[in-house]
Structures are given as structure tokens and as C-alpha cells.
Amino acid sequence: MAAGQLGGQPIIILKEGSQRTAGREAQKSNIMAAKAVAGAVRTTLGPKGMDKMMVDNLGDVVITNDGVTILKEMDIEHPAAKMMVEIAKTQDAEVGDGTTTAVVLAGELLKQAEGLLDQEIHPTVIAAGYRAAADKAMEILNKIAVSVTVNDADFLKKIAITSMTGKGSGTAREELAALAVEAVKAVVDEDGSVDTDNITVEKKVGGGITDSELVHGMVIDKDRLHPNMPKKVTGAKIALLNAAIEIEKTEVDAKIEITSPDQLQAFLDQEESMLKGMVDNVIKTGANVVFCQKGIDDLAQHFLAKEGIYTVRRVKKSDMEKLARATGGRVVTSIHDLTEKDLGRAGLVEERKIGDEKMTFVEECENPKSVSIILRGGTEHVVDELNRAMEDALRVVGVVVEDKMLVPGGGAPEVELALRLREYAATVGGREQLAIEAFADSMEVIPKTLAENAGLDQIDSLVALRSQHEKGIKSSGLDMDTGVPVDMMKLGVVEPLRVKTQAINSAAEAAVMILRIDDVIASKAGGPAGGPGGMPGGMGGEDFE
The missing domain is CATH 1.10.560.10 (GroEL-like equatorial domain)
Incomplete structure (x- = not known):
């Protein structure tokens, strides 16, 4: 592109193929x-x-x-x-x-x-x-x-309904709006702020929109680890572990030479007693439910099942944080440091089947600062759109609770x-x-x-x-x-x-x-292949060429 002439010589400023649209x-x-x-x-x-x-x-x-x-x-x-x-x-x-x-x-x-x-x-x-x-x-x-206050549930519900209107929630707006308001009210912090991340929304295809429900506690998309574990635990004392209940591999490449079958047996017995020790540490605190962020060895699963401890492994980090908020427990990174004070409490921990999947419900928490909503709908597209409507409703109710102003x-x-x-x-x-x-x-x-x-x-x-x-x-x-x-x-x-x-x-x-x-x-984008002008025309037919 020539920007001018100097003694008959064109001055090239932009690379060949560049486009300039001015004024x-x-x-x-x-x-x-x-x-x-x-x-x-x-x-x-x-x-x-x-x-x-x-x-x-x-x-x-x-x-x-x-x-x-x-x-x-x-x-x-x-x-x-x-x-x-x-x-x-x-x-x-x-x-x-x-x-x-x-x-x-x-x-x-x-x-x-x-x-x-x-x-x-x-x-x-x-x-x-x-x-x-x-x-x-x-x-x-x-x-x-x-102005509006957090106690004005009627207005809050109307705000949720307004934001959901037209978003595929159809006839069930009233019920969903009530769920949204209840969920937001449960997670309001002392300073009046609302972090809607503390509300977990789980989507499950099956049932009707009206089958959606709010759980005062947590719903975790995992089932119990072992069929011998109890399906239901009342008066749950919950250990939250960010540590694996398995024998760690050594950091350094170590070789162990075993020359006789007795030595091998001794070695296996040692591993077993170490795992038993870890499980015993959990039992000592009085915990009857374990949520573990990492892996759990098969043998440790057997010991936990034998003691009747409801166990879930590989729980997401975000879910662990919400569990801690909901149950008042602390996430512990070392099993040896686990004490009774670290345990969270819930009235009920139970495995239930929703649709064709099993999930763990942690309910009846004293003052849950984290709650869950389960959305149901006939098809995947319905549930996805419901989820978008619910996200909007939760956000707007949260905003009003924080700002206390509406129009x-x-x-x-x-x-x-x-x-x-x-x-x-x-x-x-x-x-x-x-x-x-x-x-x-x-x-x-x-x-x-x-x-x-x-x-x-x-x-x-x-x-x-x-x-x-x-x-x-x-x-x-x-x-x-x-x-x-x-x-x-x-x-x-x-x-x-x-x-x-x-x-x-x-x-x-x-x-x-x-x-x-x-x-x-x-x-010019991507050399000659980009075609003249490099930038494809945008929307509505306007073009840079």
C-alpha cells in the first residue's frame, strides 16, 4: 500500500495484502x-x-x-x-x-x-x-x-420469576422461583454478601420440571464406594480428607529385594497394617462418613466397609469446600492430624438413585452455608435451558439481596x-x-x-x-x-x-x-491462503475488502 510518492518511488508502509478502511x-x-x-x-x-x-x-x-x-x-x-x-x-x-x-x-x-x-x-x-x-x-x-429487604420473600420471588420468564421454565416458574429464593437466603453471609457459587445446581434428565428440589446441604454426584457400606447414615459425623488412604509410592526409585516367600508375606502384612492404621485413625475420631478428595486403596475400602463407614472417594475440590461450608467441618490434608473437632455434622447422609444415577445426599445440616438444587426435565435440552434460567434467577436474587434496590x-x-x-x-x-x-x-x-x-x-x-x-x-x-x-x-x-x-x-x-x-x-491473516484482505467478511454482509 503506497502512502505517497518520493521522487517517483512508492513508499510501502503496510504489508502486502493488508486492508485499511478509513473515515x-x-x-x-x-x-x-x-x-x-x-x-x-x-x-x-x-x-x-x-x-x-x-x-x-x-x-x-x-x-x-x-x-x-x-x-x-x-x-x-x-x-x-x-x-x-x-x-x-x-x-x-x-x-x-x-x-x-x-x-x-x-x-x-x-x-x-x-x-x-x-x-x-x-x-x-x-x-x-x-x-x-x-x-x-x-x-x-x-x-x-x-428498596427491598432480604426478608421480603414475595418480592424476591417476583424478581426470580421475571428473570426466568420466557426461558423455557414455562409452567413451573413459581416452584423454581421459590427454590431460587430459598437457596439464596440460605447462603447469605453475615456481611450481607451472596456468593452463588455456594449453591450447587445438579442437572438430571428424567421426571418433570416440578420434580426439581432444594436440598439443605449437599448433593454429590458420586455413590458409596463399597456395596457393604451402609446406604444411609443418620447423625452423620463427617471426615473431610484431602489425603489418599493408600500406600504412597516412594519419591526416589527404590528397589526392595525379597528372597523368600516369608519376606514377601511380611512385606504385604506391613502394607496391610499401615492401611489398617490409617483407617483406625479415622475410626478413632468417631467419624461414620468419609469424603475423600483422593484415592482409597481396595484393602482400605474393605476395612472402612467392615466398620460400616459410608465412604466416597475422588470428590471434586469445589465440592469438598462446599461440604465444609455445609457441615461445618474442616478439610484435613493429613490423616494423622484428623481429630474429632475437624468433623462436620449432618442429620442424614444417604445414597439415592435419581434417574439412572446414584448420588450421595448430605442433608439436615444445622446451618448450611451451602445448598444444592436438583433440576429435572424431560430431555437434555430442557434441563440445560432450565439450568440457564436457574443460574439467572439465583444471580438476580443474589444481586437484589446485596443491593436491596429494584426497579x-x-x-x-x-x-x-x-x-x-x-x-x-x-x-x-x-x-x-x-x-x-x-x-x-x-x-x-x-x-x-x-x-x-x-x-x-x-x-x-x-x-x-x-x-x-x-x-x-x-x-x-x-x-x-x-x-x-x-x-x-x-x-x-x-x-x-x-x-x-x-x-x-x-x-x-x-x-x-x-x-x-x-x-x-x-x-493479512495466514499468508496467501487467507485470501485477499485476510479478514473474512463479518456479519450482515459488511466486508473489509
Whole structure:
């Protein structure tokens, strides 16, 4: 690529085959790619949203309504489109819900910005306006938010139901939401924080959705080690071992010379007594259940079975930590150091068969700081989608318990924001005013999309909503069944404040970042085989060539 002539000699700056798209062309290409990503997930928004079926190159199928799952499964090439995927991932990591909202908002912000760019308004001015509008939006949202406490189980349940709506949980939303709330309440720490990692979700195909249950304790995907061990232990005293109950091989290559059968027998007897000693150490503490993270020798299994100790081996590290939290025990790394104080306690440890698999239930813990949910469903795809819905529900309930603030759903906060931001824009003046108005218009894409996905008329729904908000009914949102504006707080459609603030913030940041790019320089990928331009065209037909 020649950047200029010097005495008739072209000056090569970029490697042959590199592509450079500059100025308006680059902005157009980037905005188009981002809009295409938003368009891909737009139809999944809301309770009446449709699902996507993703098939990968191995033929594995994922059927989902979850924005972030769809974008992760899509093989996206375009660099600007990848930024949209990042928004969804951030939203998912921070709040767990609202991924589609964030992406659709970012797409709409860029679409509105396109109109401003056509009016020769500089991207920097648009960026400044968008940032000011995003800050103002945070202020407005805080004013319309309602506080809620951890004891307000009714509201917490409504939040869980709202986040699950449309995610394949169908008729069993009520039951699943109750499970989610109960699980979160069980694992709240003293300081009010919630780590949803302490809630184990086990998926099992078989039965119906309503067969899902919450276990106040732990469910471990393993069965007992030996058929002679008891199937059920009440008043369990649990030893948690991060040590193998087997004879360690020596670190150094050692050879033992045995010359007579007696010596061999003595050697085997010695091994047996060492293993017996290890098991005796466990018995001495009074333990009647052993969870071991490492291996257990066959002979040691025999001794443990003989003593009637329920034993599970090769338990995952994460499960060991949760067991310790649930039973109040301590994970011990040396059998010789195991004392009675280290034992955890549970009312019942039992092996049960769920579907065609045996699992170990640790129940009736005094104050379990770790609980388990077992999800059931007719097919694998149903259980997977249920699992995604449950993860979202647990996260949003956790977020509300931490932040203690919620806002109405159904497009109510967005219509209120649009109204207030237009008032704010009038006080700003100048070219930034146009950008703030564009931000306000972008907010309305959420109620519009909700209406469209429910088969309602976009314009009629939006006009009806606006008139309610102008009358001062801040929590008026769209009833998806009737298409009439209803007070969302009364209807029980509520979301955590953090879902909205995070979605608007990350959408604004991503839109500003994409707007500020005026030059795309793509180096040639993988030599001649990469084809001209190296970078394959992105989504929606836009291209770098």
C-alpha cells in the first residue's frame, strides 16, 4: 500500500495484502456489524421472545433464549461485532441477567448515532452527549428504584420469576422461583454478601420440571464406594480428607529385594497394617462418613466397609469446600492430624438413585452455608435451558439481596428515562443536545421490542406507555398479554436496579468506543491462503475488502 510518492518511488508502509478502511467507511462498517449482532438476539427479548437453535460444526445442538449463550455460540469474526459479545459477557458476569437488553441497547445507540453522523455531527460530540446522558440515566434510575429487604420473600420471588420468564421454565416458574429464593437466603453471609457459587445446581434428565428440589446441604454426584457400606447414615459425623488412604509410592526409585516367600508375606502384612492404621485413625475420631478428595486403596475400602463407614472417594475440590461450608467441618490434608473437632455434622447422609444415577445426599445440616438444587426435565435440552434460567434467577436474587434496590420491568424504566432525558436535553443545548435526544430515543427500543415480540403494535404500545408516564405513573409498563400499560409493581414484574444500570452503562461505553474508531487497519491473516484482505467478511454482509 503506497502512502505517497518520493521522487517517483512508492513508499510501502503496510504489508502486502493488508486492508485499511478509513473515515466514514470504517464507521459504517463497524456500526453495521454491531447492529447485525443486536438484530440476531433482538427477537429473544422479553417473556414472549423466541428461542434460537445453535448447531456447531460437530452437530451439537443448543436451544436457548439466553442472550449471552447465543452470542458465545455464534462464531463471530468481525472485530466490532466481537465488542458486542463482550458487552453480553460483562453483563452476565456482573449481574447474570439483562444480556439481551444490553446488546439491543448498544445496537440502537449506534443506529441513532448513524443519523447524527449523516448530519455531519462529529463522533466526539456524540460520545460526549452519550456519556452525559448515561450519567443522567443513573441519577434518574436511582430515583425510581424501590428498596427491598432480604426478608421480603414475595418480592424476591417476583424478581426470580421475571428473570426466568420466557426461558423455557414455562409452567413451573413459581416452584423454581421459590427454590431460587430459598437457596439464596440460605447462603447469605453475615456481611450481607451472596456468593452463588455456594449453591450447587445438579442437572438430571428424567421426571418433570416440578420434580426439581432444594436440598439443605449437599448433593454429590458420586455413590458409596463399597456395596457393604451402609446406604444411609443418620447423625452423620463427617471426615473431610484431602489425603489418599493408600500406600504412597516412594519419591526416589527404590528397589526392595525379597528372597523368600516369608519376606514377601511380611512385606504385604506391613502394607496391610499401615492401611489398617490409617483407617483406625479415622475410626478413632468417631467419624461414620468419609469424603475423600483422593484415592482409597481396595484393602482400605474393605476395612472402612467392615466398620460400616459410608465412604466416597475422588470428590471434586469445589465440592469438598462446599461440604465444609455445609457441615461445618474442616478439610484435613493429613490423616494423622484428623481429630474429632475437624468433623462436620449432618442429620442424614444417604445414597439415592435419581434417574439412572446414584448420588450421595448430605442433608439436615444445622446451618448450611451451602445448598444444592436438583433440576429435572424431560430431555437434555430442557434441563440445560432450565439450568440457564436457574443460574439467572439465583444471580438476580443474589444481586437484589446485596443491593436491596429494584426497579419495575416491562419497559417502564426505559420509557421513564426517555421522557426525563428529553427534558434534560432541552437544558443542555448545543449539538450535545441532539446526542442526548438520540440516547433518549434509543431507550425506547426496549419497550418497542417487547411489544413487537409479543405480537403487539410497536407504535400504539409506545404511545400508550408515554401518556401514562407523562401523567406521572413511573412504574407503568407493558402487560404482554393484553398490550395495555399496567403498573408493573402491582403486577409483580420487577428487576434488580443493577441489571439496568449495568446494561445502560456498558451499552453506552461500547457504543462510544465503536463510534470513536475512524480507521480499521487489518493485517493479512495466514499468508496467501487467507485470501485477499485476510479478514473474512463479518456479519450482515459488511466486508473489509
